[in-house]
Amino acid sequence: MTTRNWRELITEMNGAVRTLRGASPEVMKAFGDMSRAAHAGPALDHATQELIALAIGVATRCEPCVAYHAEGAIKAGATRQQVAETLAMAVYMGAGPSVMYAAKALEAVDQLGPPA
Numbered sequence: 001m002t003t004r005n006w007r008e009l010i011t012e013m014n015g016a017v018r019t020l021r022g023a024s025p026e027v028m029k030a031f032g033d034m035s036r037a038a039h040a041g042p043a044l045d046h047a048t049q050e051l052i053a054l055a056i057g058v059a060t061r062c063e064p065c066v067a068y069h070a071e072g073a074i075k076a077g078a079t080r081q082q083v084a085e086t087l088a089m090a091v092y093m094g095a096g097p098s099v100m101y102a103a104k105a106l107e108a109v110d111q112l113g114p115p116a
Contacts, residue, residue, distance in 0.1 A: 004063070006066075006067045006070065006071075009063065009064060009067045010064075010067050010068060010071065013064045013067070013068075045076070046072075046076040047073060047076035047077050047078040047082070049076075050069050050072035050073040050075075050076050050078065051069075051073050051078055051082060051083065051086040052086075053065070053069040053072070054066065054069040054070055054072075054073055054083070054086060054087075054090075055086050055087070055089060055090035055093075056090075057069050058087060058090040058091075058094070059090050059093060059094050070083070073086075
């Protein structure tokens with residue numbers, strides 16, 4: 001298994017996002033405004049917000065999201081142990097919803113299919 005250069009990925013994505021910003025300035029401005037609004041809430045500290053975003057990046061399998069929010073969590077002061085616990089929850093939730101949807105899928109097959 002090769003190790004990804006996460007710093008390089010961030011640099012590449014910064015360029016790609018800059019290009020997208022030029023192509024769709026209004027949409028990207030709205031996205032930036034949404035990002036600022038999501039980070040503005042007073043109840044969660046910045047490290048917690050970044051840990052949540054990191055977990056969602058893992059759950060959605062978004063490598064650039066993982067890169068940006070791993071960096072954000074570190075810059076916000078998250079410890080390696082906090083990151084590890086966050087990732088454990090992401091793994092758990094990735095599996096849990098799959099179990100729930102698998103049960104629903106089997107129920108659908110049982111209801112929609114011919115009698116066994």
